[in-house]
Structures are given as C-alpha cells and as structure tokens.
Amino acid sequence: MEFKQTQLDNGLTIIAEVMPAAKSMAMGFFVRTGSRDETPEVSGVSHFLEHMMFKGTDKRTVWDVNLEFDRMGAQYNAFTSEENTVYYAAVLPEFQSQILDLWADLMRPALRQEDFDTEKGVICEEIAMYQDMPHFDVLDRCRKLHFADHGCGNSVLGTVESIQAMQRDQMHEYFSRRYSPDNIVLSCAGKLDWDALVAQANELCGHWEPSNAERSLVDFPGTAVQEVFQNDKVTREHVCLIAAAPSAQSPMRYAASLLANVIGDDTGSRLYWALVDSALADSADLEYEPLDGTGAFYAYVSCDPDQTSKVLGIVSECLAKVRQEGITEKELQAAKNKISSSVTLQGELPMGRLVPLGFGWTYRKEYRPLADELVALNAVTLDEINELLKQYPLENITRLGLGPIASI
Amino acid sequence: MLQQQTEVHRLSNGLTLVAEIMPQVSSAAFAFLTPAGVGRDPENLTGTASILSDLTFRGAGDYDNRGLNEALDNLGLSRGSSTSSLHTRYSGALVGDKLIDVLEIYADVLCRPQLANDQFEMCKMLAIQNIESLEDDPRQKISLLTQEQYLPFPFGRPSIGKMEDVQKCSLSDVRAYWQKWYTPQTTILAVAGNIDFDALRDRVESLFGDWQGDGVEALPQGQRDYGYVHHHNDGAQVHIGVMYDSVHFCDEDYYKALGASSILSGGMGSRLFTEVREKRALCYAVGASHQIIGPFGAVRCYLGSSPEQAQEGLDVLLAELLKLSEGVSQDELDRAKVGLRASLIMQGESSGARALHCASDFYHLERVRSLSEIEDAINDLTVDDILDYATTYKPQNFSITTLGPTELKVNV
Numbered sequence: 001m002e003f004k005q006t007q008l009d010n011g012l013t014i015i016a017e018v019m020p021a022a023k024s025m026a027m028g029f030f031v032r033t034g035s036r037d038e039t040p041e042v043s044g045v046s047h048f049l050e051h052m053m054f055k056g057t058d059k060r061t062v063w064d065v066n067l068e069f070d071r072m073g074a075q076y077n078a079f080t081s082e083e084n085t086v087y088y089a090a091v092l093p094e095f096q097s098q099i100l101d102l103w104a105d106l107m108r109p110a111l112r113q114e115d116f117d118t119e120k121g122v123i124c125e126e127i128a129m130y131q132d133m134p135h136f137d138v139l140d141r142c143r144k145l146h147f148a149d150h151g152c153g154n155s156v157l158g159t160v161e162s163i164q165a166m167q168r169d170q171m172h173e174y175f176s177r178r179y180s181p182d183n184i185v186l187s188c189a190g191k192l193d194w195d196a197l198v199a200q201a202n203e204l205c206g207h208w209e210p211s212n213a214e215r216s217l218v219d220f221p222g223t224a225v226q227e228v229f230q231n232d233k234v235t236r237e238h239v240c241l242i243a244a245a246p247s248a249q250s251p252m253r254y255a256a257s258l259l260a261n262v263i264g265d266d267t268g269s270r271l272y273w274a275l276v277d278s279a280l281a282d283s284a285d286l287e288y289e290p291l292d293g294t295g296a297f298y299a300y301v302s303c304d305p306d307q308t309s310k311v312l313g314i315v316s317e318c319l320a321k322v323r324q325e326g327i328t329e330k331e332l333q334a335a336k337n338k339i340s341s342s343v344t345l346q347g348e349l350p351m352g353r354l355v356p357l358g359f360g361w362t363y364r365k366e367y368r369p370l371a372d373e374l375v376a377l378n379a380v381t382l383d384e385i386n387e388l389l390k391q392y393p394l395e396n397i398t399r400l401g402l403g404p405i406a407s408i
Numbered sequence: 409m410l411q412q413q414t415e416v417h418r419l420s421n422g423l424t425l426v427a428e429i430m431p432q433v434s435s436a437a438f439a440f441l442t443p444a445g446v447g448r449d450p451e452n453l454t455g456t457a458s459i460l461s462d463l464t465f466r467g468a469g470d471y472d473n474r475g476l477n478e479a480l481d482n483l484g485l486s487r488g489s490s491t492s493s494l495h496t497r498y499s500g501a502l503v504g505d506k507l508i509d510v511l512e513i514y515a516d517v518l519c520r521p522q523l524a525n526d527q528f529e530m531c532k533m534l535a536i537q538n539i540e541s542l543e544d545d546p547r548q549k550i551s552l553l554t555q556e557q558y559l560p561f562p563f564g565r566p567s568i569g570k571m572e573d574v575q576k577c578s579l580s581d582v583r584a585y586w587q588k589w590y591t592p593q594t595t596i597l598a599v600a601g602n603i604d605f606d607a608l609r610d611r612v613e614s615l616f617g618d619w620q621g622d623g624v625e626a627l628p629q630g631q632r633d634y635g636y637v638h639h640h641n642d643g644a645q646v647h648i649g650v651m652y653d654s655v656h657f658c659d660e661d662y663y664k665a666l667g668a669s670s671i672l673s674g675g676m677g678s679r680l681f682t683e684v685r686e687k688r689a690l691c692y693a694v695g696a697s698h699q700i701i702g703p704f705g706a707v708r709c710y711l712g713s714s715p716e717q718a719q720e721g722l723d724v725l726l727a728e729l730l731k732l733s734e735g736v737s738q739d740e741l742d743r744a745k746v747g748l749r750a751s752l753i754m755q756g757e758s759s760g761a762r763a764l765h766c767a768s769d770f771y772h773l774e775r776v777r778s779l780s781e782i783e784d785a786i787n788d789l790t791v792d793d794i795l796d797y798a799t800t801y802k803p804q805n806f807s808i809t810t811l812g813p814t815e816l817k818v819n820v
C-alpha cells in the first residue's frame with residue numbers, strides 16, 4: 001500500500017491510497033460544503049444541488065449519465081451532510097479512466113431549468129419519507145435546537161417551502177461559490193494507476209476556476225435548551241440529547257470516539273447495560289461526531305412514552321457517573337478492541353478506505369495509514385479520557401423529545 | 409479468472425463446516441445457519457425464535473450475561489443475529505487470528521445457553537417494544553406486511569412476532585423450542601477469511617462434535633396469495649410493497665431471473681428508476697429485487713410515494729413489470745451483466761459477504777458455487793434468455809400491500 005498526493009495549479013487536491021492487491025477501486029469527489037454553508041433563503045440547496053449534479057452537463061444528458069454509470073457496473077451514490085457533499089463510486093480497475101471522465105464532467109453541471117423543476121418533486125418526496133421516520137426527525141430537530149444560529153444546526157433537506165421557492169439561479173450562484181477546486185479533494189483507494197489518474201485529472205479539472213470558497217470555523221458549545229415536540233402520530237418516545245465534543249481537528253478525537261463507545265455502543269456499553277439490557281428502552285446509544293471546528297456527542301433513546309422520565313433520569317445518572325468517576329481500564333481496552341476491529345474490517349475494502357481518506361484530508365490536510373490510526377487509537381490513556389471529560393464534561397445538554405407526550 | 413479455495417467438512421452429528429480461505433485479508437467472518445426459523449415457531453407463538461436468539465446471548469456455559477458480552481466485546485467481535493422464515497442466523501466478523509476464541513464462546517451460546525427466567529422476561533419486554541416500534545418505521549412494517557400477505561403460512565410469519573403471541577410466550581415455550589430446533593442436523597457453519605482450515609476443522613470438531621439433536625423436517629408448502637390489501641396509517645407517504653412469482657435458486661432459469669431483475673432495478677439507468685423517479689418524480693425510493701424465501705422464488709418491489717402521487721406511481725410500476733416481456737435491448741442486458749459482474753467481484757473482497765454467500769449456497773445447493781462459475785453464467789446470458797424468462801414468468805398475479813393514508817386501485 002502506498003499513499004500519493006498532489007495538487008493542481010487551481011488548488012484541486014488529489015490523493016490516493018494505492019492497493020495493488022485489491023480487485024476494485026473507489027473514487028470520490030469530496031466537496032467541503034453542506035447545509036452549514038447555506039443562507040436561510042436557500043435552505044436545502046446543498047442537498048438539492050447534489051441531486052442536480054447527476055442531471056447532466058453540456059456534454060451529457062441525464063439519461064447519458066445514468067447509462068454510463070451502469071455500463072461500468074459502478075456502485076455509486078452521493079451524500080450531503082451539514083458540512084460535506086461527497087460523490088463516490090466503486091468500479092473495477094479497468095474503468096478508472098472512464099469513471100474519472102464521467103465524475104469530472106459532472107462536477108461542472110448544466111443545471112437545466114427543466115431538470116431543476118422536475119427534481120423538486122423528488123426532493124419533496126425525500127422530505128416526506130423522512131417525516132415518516134421519527135428516529136431521523138428527532139435528530140434533525142435536536143441539531144437545530146442545539147446549534148441554533150450556528151450553521152451546523154441547518155437542516156440538510158430544507159423544507160418543502162424552501163425547496164419550492166428556490167430558483168435555479170440561486171443554486172447556480174451557490175455552486176459557483178462552493179464548488180471551487182480549492183474546496184474539493186479527489187480521493188481514490190484501491191487498485192489504480194496514479195500517474196494516469198493525475199494526468200487525466202489535470203486535463204479534465206485543471207481549467208476549473210478557483211473562487212476561494214471559505215467557511216467560518218466557530219466552535220459552539222450548544223444552547224442546552226430542552227424541549228418537547230409532541231406528535232400523537234408517533235408511537236414511541238424518541239429522545240435526542242446533544243453535548244459539546246472535540247472538533248475533527250482536535251487531537252482529542254480518538255479519546256472522544258473511545259469514550260462514546262464506552263458510554264453508548266450498541267453492545268456492552270453503559271447505556272446498553274442500564275437501559276437496553278434491562279428492557280427499559282429498545283434503543284439507547286451515544287455517538288461522537290467530529291465536525292469542522294466544532295463537535296458533538298449525540299445520544300438517542302427510544303422508549304415507552306410512560307417510561308420517558310425514568311429512562312432520562314438513568315441517562316443523566318449514567319453521564320454524571322462518567323463525569324465524576326471516569327471509566328475503567330477494562331472498559332477502555334474493550335472499546336479499543338471493538339473500534340480497532342471494525343476499522344480493520346472496513347479498511348480491507350477500497351470503498352471502506354475511501355471515506356476516512358477523503359475526510360482526513362478535507363478536515364486536517366493529513367494522511368494517516370490505517371496502521372497509524374490504530375496506533376493512535378490504542379495509545380489513548382485513562383488520563384487522556386479524564387482530560388477530555390474535564391474539557392467536555394457531557395454537561396449543558398440540549399434535549400428534544402419527539403412522541404406522544406406533552407412534557408418530560 | 410476469479411480464483412478461490414473452498415473447503416467442506418461434515419461432522420458426524422450433521423453439522424457442516426463450509427470455509428473459504430482468503431489469504432489476502434486479515435479478517436475472518438462467520439455465519440451459523442440454524443434451522444430455527446420463524447416458520448418453525450409454535451402455532452400462535454410467532455416471535456419465539458427471535459426471543460430465543462436474544463436470550464442465548466444473556467448467559468451461556470459458565471458465562472453470565474455480562475461476562476459473555478464482555479468476552480465477545482473484548483475480542484472486538486462485530487456481531488448480530490437475525491431470524492428469517494427458515495433460519496436463525498448468527499453472524500460476526502473480526503480479526504482472523506481471534507476466530508477460534510469466538511467460536512469457543514459460540515459453542516456455549518448455541519449448545520449451552522442458560523435460558524434463565526429473569527433474562528427471558530427482559531427479552532420478552534424488548535420483543536414487545538420492538539413490535540410497538542414498527543409503528544414508527546413504516547418501511548420496515550410494509551416489508552413484513554408484504555411478505556406475510558404473499559407467502560403461505562408459515563413462511564410469511566413476521567420474525568419479530570405478533571403482539572398477542574409474544575405476550576403469551578413463556579420460558580418453557582422458548583426452552584422447548586431451543587431443545588427441538590437448535591440442532592446440529594442441517595446447521596451450517598460458514599467461515600470466510602484468513603484462516604488455517606485444518607486447525608479450524610479440528611477445533612470445530614472438538615467444540616461442536618458432541619452436540620446432539622434431532623433431524624429437521626421440511627415445512628409444509630402452501631399456496632401463495634395474491635390480491636390487494638391496504639393498511640391505514642396517517643403517515644406522509646403511501647408505502648407500497650409488490651411481490652410476484654419467480655424462479656428458485658435451484659432452477660436452471662435462476663441467472664435469467666437475476667438478469668431480468670437487474671434490468672428492472674440494477675442501477676440508476678434501470679427501468680423502474682428511470683420511469684418512476686427520473687421521468688416523473690413520483691418517489692424518492694423505488695426498487696425491485698429477486699428473492700429466495702424457503703422453497704419460493706419471487707420478485708419483491710418497494711415504492712414510497714406521497715398520497716397525491718402514489719396511484720400514478722403504482723400504475724407506472726406495474727406497467728413496467730408487465731412490459732419486460734415485450735422486449736429487452738442488448739445494451740440493457742450488457743449493463744445488467746457488467747453490474748452483476750462488478751458486484752460479484754467486489755463481494756469477493758469482503759470476508760463477511762463471502763461467509764454469507766457460502767452459507768446460502770450450501771443450504772440451497774449443498775455446494776459453494778465458485779465466483780468463476782457465477783461469472784460465466786452471467787457472461788453467457790443473452791437477450792433471448794431474458795425474454796424467455798420474462799415471457800414464461802410474466803406476472804399473472806400480483807400480491808400488493810400498501811400502508812399509508814390513502815387506499816389505491818390496482819389498474820391491471
């Protein structure tokens with residue numbers, strides 16, 4: 001395995017982890033943009049634009065695009081979050097040149113009015129789909145509650161109203177500003193020809209004009225507001241809790257992922273033993289989400305509405321105990337073993353390496369081989385966990401309950 | 409050419425070890441396929457197998473509940489168990505050199521679970537909550553409703569259980585079920601990854617060799633059911649499930665059916681995505697896949713669409729399913745073939761995917777198809793093959809289930 005990196009004159013960074021023994025390759029354009037970079041008038045534009053990127057270019061119609069992906073047997077898709085929009089595909093190595101040709105062209109889309117109008121319908125269907133999923137809805141609403149006016153609280157999907165009101169020119173303006181080559185990383189992993197990749201990328205993307213896309217990086221500890229959103233159509237009580245956590249750039253991120261695992265992994269964690277093992281809740285977990293310049297611990301609980309107060313009392317006790325007493329060496333070791341194992345398994349597939357590789361560069365402009373990641377993870381000490389807890393004590397928690405009850 | 413090495417070893421008690429050696433990876437994955445499917449749940453006690461699989465992890469052999477889970481976590485095991493019509497499957501993946509340690513614990517889980525009363529009560533309460541949670545997860549609910557409507561009893565029973573059944577399930581029911589259906593007879597242990605097969609075989613012999621249990625009879629085969637049933641809820645979308653007959657895994661037309669499914673729903677250029685979403689914006693999610701459930705082969709489709717658009721969505725979906733026999737282009741077939749081939753090769757890189765493939769193949773065929781065999785069969789498909797399949801298996805009857813605020817009409 002060998003790491004390669006270069007940057008084109010216009011600022012587009014190209015990185016690759018070359019795995020000669022792999023049977024496939026994965027390629028992704030990682031654009032450092034998402035709902036946090038939107039203004040309220042264009043709420044949902046990052047995600048809507050992600051859909052529109054597949055609708056063709058001056059050279060290709062939407063039908064050409066879909067057929068071309070299928071002719072390579074590509075396993076491909078895209079996703080949009082608060083701060084990243086990622087376009088990715090896994091293909092057999094023989095299609096390296098073709099898949100780059102297609103992706104590079106798609107990164108300069110036509111944004112045709114007719115496609116724009118049609119795709120609004122699909123976006124509104126997607127919004128409706130998530131409305132029927134309270135476990136997703138509660139997270140989205142709680143994020144807004146926690147981050148308030150900080151961009152990380154912006155809804156990725158937007159609303160039916162914001163989507164319907166959006167104009168094609170507004171999307172084009174956003175695109176021109178955010179899809180600047182110096183705001184994009186082309187990341188690849190697997191069996192690939194690096195020299196050919198760079199030469200072709202230079203030819204296809206070298207003319208993209210940079211626009212110096214920027215993002216204000218402000219840390220935000222959260223509002224600590226607690227609310228209930230009553231919805232009689234929902235059967236269970238879904239509760240999301242959010243607390244401040246280290247950023248994606250923080251050296252404490254390894255400790256934070258280990259602490260989250262100890263508290264809220266879906267097997268063998270403190271929340272599991274306190275709530276799921278005892279059948280007080282059918283789901284109780286806590287995850288660490290490193291973000292650009294900030295971060296959050298997210299907990300999610302689903303329980304019988306009548307049990308909500310009791311369950312949340314146990315969650316509070318659990319967090320207070322961790323805050324006061326820390327965790328044990330045995331718990332830390334189990335978390336290391338679990339995360340090491342899953343990272344190793346994921347790293348065996350080119351598709352599994354692609355995302356850590358792309359995000360590593362997007363957030364930190366650094367490359368860490370899988371082996372180094374494992375060393376860093378396994379080097380975390382209890383003292384470092386305690387230091388983390390001092391700085392991020394899982395206090396001042398924002399909380400939202402969504403379900404049949406009116407108050408908690 | 410795709411190369412691989414597979415090994416099969418049958419124990420005298422009926423357990424079969426199937427392994428694929430993958431020297432290129434450092435992981436190992438496994439899957440136990442036990443005959444404890446929901447189809448074998450006692451009458452009016454649907455959910456027994458599912459409760460039991462949860463209970464087996466709550467104390468086994470000398471491990472108490474906490475000790476067992478801590479031991480598995482310490483090995484870094486990523487694990488799960490799931491119940492289908494015919495099996496309860498225990499699967500997991502971890503770093504290859506720790507596989508034997510995990511199998512030692514699974515010997516306790518499968519052969520010596522404690523099945524304690526206090527833990528049973530917890531499992532039962534969780535099972536009840538899982539059924540309640542279905543109301544907040546309409547896509548999961550429509551999946552279970554669709555299968556239950558189409559498949560004959562007992563194949564379509566919901567593995568999660570029915571509320572009235574789970575509420576009356578007792579520990580003695582669960583114990584009796586374990587006694588009868590956790591048996592080495594017909595159980596398959598499939599392993600894929602970086603393993604020393606000889607050492608694995610010897611260890612499996614010593615761990616599972618003295619496990620004893622009864623033979624397993626095939627489930628009675630009934631008739632599938634067609635027609636339309638609507639279930640009401642006040643959600644934002646109408647969730648639509650459609651199933652219709654197709655061929656079984658063991659049928660000579662199986663690869664033709666796979667090619668046909670790929671033409672319908674393989675990629676974003678496939679027919680359903682193009683006609684329902686891209687041209688008409690009637691949905692976000694639409695798809696079809698070929699499925700094997702016990703002795704039945706079927707095509708299963710899903711479409712989620714808002715109430716104002718759902719009728720048109722269903723009409724377009726059914727029209728596309730019926731239209732397949734009218735013609736298929738060479739380009740469509742070529743796309744389907746390269747898609748199937750690519751996913752096959754990528755599956756070959758994953759120990760988890762290979763373990764499941766080995767288990768499924770051995771269950772249905774009593775051998776593991778090599779990747780080359782599958783690749784050749786895909787490469788050999790012709791337009792005439794697909795048309796032949798699409799004509800012979802043109803859907804005569806659909807089983808259609810909807811869940812949402814609006815009842816639809818079936819206009820075919």
